[in-house]
Amino acid sequence: MTVTAQIDSTRPVATLINVFTVPPDRQAELLALLARATEETMRHRPGFVCANFHASHDGERVINYAQWESEGHYRAMLADPEARVHMDQAAAIATDVQPRLFHVRSTHGG
Template identity: 45%
Template sequence: MSETIISENDGIATLVNVFEVEKEKQQQLVDILNEGVEKVMKNRPGFISVNILVSKDGTRVINYAQWNSPEDIQATMADPEAQAYAKKAGALATASPSLYSVASVHHA
């Protein structure tokens, strides 16, 4: 079983997608993202984890996704089923996806 672990120099590709959404559509967006993860993303090669975060003010949703490689992310984004969910999400919110690597981790 995979889980989200954030550490430096782990070689994991991280996609962070920040969605700007109207308050009344935040839960609908979360539902679409969750459905896409369950029906498509989890079954794609290289998938590790997805975490969906919601802002307390209702105007943002963050999709924090970990994959084995940038190529796995690119292949998933090219998948017609994944594109269908991206289109549904895009109809509700403005997305700003970017690839990241962990620069540092701090603990108490």
């Protein structure tokens, strides 16, 4: 089943936006690792909703936009040793990792 992000200010999800700074020659490697980690581990954790990965045109950034049912589900994933393995591998590729949780406050369409 494919689940896509539903960006909706009325949904009580925890939104993770994680910005990875990466050497351009390793951007594809990081993207592959994140996709594999999501398929093998993250999507099987309680409360996981979806994950989306964005690659900057200059090759220097990867952004993970993910949703969890609650902050508690996200925090439980962080404490999971199996999930930590993947996060540590990603941190070894990236030169900087900046994860933050957000609440969607408004959405606008065209």
